Amino acid sequence: MSISVYLVAAYAIFGALTFVLVFSMWARQRQLQQEIADLASRLGEPGGAE
Amino acid sequence: MGKKRDTLGLVLVLASAAALMVALGMVFLYAPREATMGDVQRIFYFHVASAWVGFFAFFVTFLAGIGYLARGERRWDILALSSVEVGLTFIAMTVITGSLWARPVWGTYWTWEPRLTISAVQLLIYVAYGMLRASVESPERRARFAAVYGIVAFVTVPLSWFAIRWWRTIHPDIMTGGEGMAFTPKMGYTLLVSLVAFTLLYATLLRQRIRLERAADVLTRLRLRAQNIAK
Amino acid sequence: MKFLAKVWVIVVKDVAAELHTREMVSAMLVFAVLSLLIFSLALDLRGAVAPGVLWATVAFAGTLGLSRSLAREQQSGCIDGLLLAPVDRSAIFFGKALGNLIFMAVVEIVLLPLFSALFDVALLRPGVLLVVALGTLGYAAVGTLLASIAVNTRAREVMLPVLLLPLAIPLLIAAVQATGGLVEGASLGEVGGWLRLLVIYDLVVVAVAMLTYDYVVEE
Numbered sequence: 001m002s003i004s005v006y007l008v009a010a011y012a013i014f015g016a017l018t019f020v021l022v023f024s025m026w027a028r029q030r031q032l033q034q035e036i037a038d039l040a041s042r043l044g045e046p047g048g049a050e
Numbered sequence: 051m052g053k054k055r056d057t058l059g060l061v062l063v064l065a066s067a068a069a070l071m072v073a074l075g076m077v078f079l080y081a082p083r084e085a086t087m088g089d090v091q092r093i094f095y096f097h098v099a100s101a102w103v104g105f106f107a108f109f110v111t112f113l114a115g116i117g118y119l120a121r122g123e124r125r126w127d128i129l130a131l132s133s134v135e136v137g138l139t140f141i142a143m144t145v146i147t148g149s150l151w152a153r154p155v156w157g158t159y160w161t162w163e164p165r166l167t168i169s170a171v172q173l174l175i176y177v178a179y180g181m182l183r184a185s186v187e188s189p190e191r192r193a194r195f196a197a198v199y200g201i202v203a204f205v206t207v208p209l210s211w212f213a214i215r216w217w218r219t220i221h222p223d224i225m226t227g228g229e230g231m232a233f234t235p236k237m238g239y240t241l242l243v244s245l246v247a248f249t250l251l252y253a254t255l256l257r258q259r260i261r262l263e264r265a266a267d268v269l270t271r272l273r274l275r276a277q278n279i280a281k
Numbered sequence: 282m283k284f285l286a287k288v289w290v291i292v293v294k295d296v297a298a299e300l301h302t303r304e305m306v307s308a309m310l311v312f313a314v315l316s317l318l319i320f321s322l323a324l325d326l327r328g329a330v331a332p333g334v335l336w337a338t339v340a341f342a343g344t345l346g347l348s349r350s351l352a353r354e355q356q357s358g359c360i361d362g363l364l365l366a367p368v369d370r371s372a373i374f375f376g377k378a379l380g381n382l383i384f385m386a387v388v389e390i391v392l393l394p395l396f397s398a399l400f401d402v403a404l405l406r407p408g409v410l411l412v413v414a415l416g417t418l419g420y421a422a423v424g425t426l427l428a429s430i431a432v433n434t435r436a437r438e439v440m441l442p443v444l445l446l447p448l449a450i451p452l453l454i455a456a457v458q459a460t461g462g463l464v465e466g467a468s469l470g471e472v473g474g475w476l477r478l479l480v481i482y483d484l485v486v487v488a489v490a491m492l493t494y495d496y497v498v499e500e
Contacts, residue, residue, distance in 0.1 A: 003089070006154045010093040010147040014100065017146075018251070021139045025258050032265045039272040043279070119496050174447040181443055185434035195430045198493045199444060202426060205485050209451035213478060217454050 059261075062254040069247035073099075073240070081240040085232045093151045094231070095241050099248035100143040101169055105207070107137025107252060108172060111179075112204035115197035124267070127193035130200055131183065132259035136252060138176040144169045164215045171210050175203045284372055291376025294359075295350065296383060305349045309388045313342040317396065331402045332460035336416070336453050339389065343420050344445060346384045348438035350377070351428040374425065374494040381428075382421040389413060408463040408472070415479040416456035419486055423448055426490040429497050455479045 077095050084091035110133040118126035148166040149159050160166075182199055186192040299305055316338040324330050354377070393413070397404040424445055431440040459475035469476070 004154060006150045007090050007092055010150045011096065013146050013150070014096050014143055017139050017143050018255075021136065021255060022258075025255075025262050029258075029262050029265060032262070032269055036265065036269050036272060039269070039276055043272065043276060119493070171447055171450055178443045178447055181436075182430070182434065182440065185436045185440055187435065191433065194496050194499075195433070198430065198497055199427070201493060202423065202486070202489045203448055205489055206423075206448045206451055206482075209478065209482055209485070210454075213451040213454040216474060216478075217458060220458070 059257055066250040066254045069250050073244045073247040076240040076243050081237055087155050090154045093147055095244040097147045099244040100140045102245055103248045103252045104137050104141030104144050107133045108204055111200045115200035118193055118197040128260055128263045132256055134176055134179050135259055136255045141169055141173045145173055164218050167214050168211050287372040288375045292379045295380035306384055306387050309342045309346045310391055312345055313338050313388055313392050327401050331400055332457045335396055336457050342388055343385050344442050347381055347424040347428040348441050350381055351432040355432050370495040370498055371491045374490055378422050378425040381425050385417050385421055402464055408469050409460055412456055412459045416452055419452045419483040422490055423486040452482050
């Protein structure tokens with residue numbers, strides 16, 4: 001099979017864009033989990049002081 | 051919180067990965083070499099699959115918009131925006147790979163070929179949808195406006211498709227002329243498997259995006275509570 | 282008050298307000314003529330490019346008018362007043378859309394003869410006028426719906442072209458192709474396909490706007 005540059009580039013794009021979305025979601029999810037854990041521990045019991 | 055096993059999510063990830071691997075195998079090993087275009091034609095399978103998802107995702111947003119206007123529940127809005135983000139990624143793939151395919155086959159990076167043109171239009175619509183959402187402060191208004199835009203935008207897409215098709219029939223691109231691809235049954239199966247794989251991938255990514263948005267909502271609620279306590 | 286009467290009241294209010302200052306329509310007109318000038322400097326408008334340039338100009342001038350019309354509405358607080366009154370929301374839509382249609386028509390009444398004269402293109406024939414009417418109608422309808430949204434965003438008027446133009450593509454393609462065909466001597470029957478597309482577009486857009494305008498305008 002003759003490897004065309006364009007063929008490789010195209011499949012690289014499929015992979016790259018999927019990866020970009022997945023990574024972006026993973027990074028945002030991590031950030032959110034951290035902030036949630038942070039706030040949740042600071043709030044402690046519902047209605048608790050501080 | 052959020053630590054329990056996500057079985058459905060796991061199943062989707064595995065199914066997508068498996069389907070994609072099978073599809074890739076078929077694309078490169080099973081599908082025949084195309085007569086006129088050569089191996090570059092193999093771009094076709096994933097290119098069409100991503101186009102299918104790119105448009106299907108907007109259909110989902112359209113339905114979610116109707117759901118939101120009818121029910122007023124946040125989960126419809128979450129579905130709408132999640133499908134846009136995932137759909138945007140896929141339609142971007144479609145446009146870029148379409149361009150990469152056009153170059154060796156027709157000698158130009160862009161051609162006003164119907165499928166490529168309508169994909170570009172869909173891309174613009176997705177971007178407009180995103181910009182609209184980013185430009186509205188109130189979450190309730192944002193959801194409402196986005197829902198209306200999603201609905202009206204979606205109904206124009208089939209009209210755009212026909213208009214572009216007819217336009218291109220009357221004034222064919224000197225570059226491309228016709229489709230010129232010799233289609234065989236093996237290609238059909240490869241395309242089918244690619245479509246299934248990409249649909250599974252869409253479902254997987256959609257689900258993740260929805261969970262992400264729900265987590266964001268949790269954070270917002272917590273912040274609100276923290277604010278109220280501080281008062 | 283009957284539905285049509287409500288619509289008419291809104292149209293009259295808008296047109297009267299504009300007649301008072303005439304600032305919006307004159308701005309649209311000046312813009313349209315300037316567009317023509319710039320296009321003619323860049324291109325040879327006597328050729329096949331003419332219909333495209335015409336509709337591009339109408340589209341951009343229309344965007345100007347639509348933004349302005351809805352922005353003015355918001356500033357004067359009129360919409361809130363209308364909402365308090367027992368007026369069916371779709372009457373507000375029809376009233377505003379009709380007003381916008383009238384403003385665009387005024388600009389076109391000046392633009393078309395000017396275009397015809399300057400660029401030797403026979404635009405003032407019934408077929409072309411029909412296409413212009415259908416195209417402007419659809420544009421005013423979808424434009425009014427989207428302008429009502431756009432004016433309530435942070436970006437305001439700037440948001441309208443972004444929202445409107447991708448949705449106006451089928452309308453613009455059909456209008457340009459039909460105009461072009463007619464100008465080159467085709468009969469109405471020959472551009473029938475494009476005319477049908479325009480009519481379908483108009484019907485679809487008006488239907489969607491009627492169904493969703495409530496949700497755009499509610500507080």
